[in-house]
Amino acid sequence: xxxxxxxxxxxxxxxxxxxxxxxxxxxxxxxxxxxxxxxxxxxxxxxxxxxxxxxxxxxxxxxxxxxxxxxxxxxxxxxxxxxxxxxxxxxxxxxxxxxxxxxxxxxxxxxxxxxxxxxxxxxxxxxxxxxxxxxxxxxxxxxx
Numbered sequence: 056x057x058x059x060x061x062x063x064x065x066x067x068x069x070x071x072x073x074x075x076x077x078x079x080x081x082x083x084x085x086x087x088x089x090x091x092x093x094x095x096x097x098x099x100x101x102x103x104x105x106x107x108x109x110x111x112x113x114x115x116x117x118x119x120x121x122x123x124x125x126x127x128x129x130x131x132x133x134x135x136x137x138x139x140x141x142x143x144x145x146x147x148x149x150x151x152x153x154x155x156x157x158x159x160x161x162x163x164x165x166x167x168x169x170x171x172x173x174x175x176x177x178x179x180x181x182x183x184x185x186x187x188x189x190x191x192x193x194x195x196x197x198x199x
Contacts, residue, residue, distance in 0.1 A: 110189035116175035124172040132186035135162040139180035146170040
């Protein structure tokens with residue numbers, strides 16, 4: 056990886072922590088180790104890494120479990136399957152139900168207002184969700 060010239064002097068092999076401290080002095084935002092928040096869910100759980108700009112989650116969906124059908128008012132997210140096979144049920148704009156099956160390494164982008172449900176059929180699914188800022192009132196459950 057090639058760093059911009061003005062930053063490369065702060066990143067040297069074997070000095071990760073001092074480099075991050077020095078790098079944080081160069082940029083306006085703080086840098087450092089991110090500590091996740093663990094949230095247990097009826098379907099598994101999430102490790103949440105977030106700040107006031109964006110959110111990243113690692114989701115663990117247990118075999119035979121699923122999230123509720125829901126959509127986000129503002130949040131846009133990309134779901135990347137790390138392991139297992141993820142089934143995503145969704146509802147199109149005209150109300151037609153749909154389904155996508157994602158293998159490890161495959162991803163799905165979910166725009167605001169797109170109803171979706173994440174399902175682990177036969178084995179645990181681990182996925183990474185990268186999104187715009189996440190807040191508790193942004194998810195709306197959809198009755199099926």
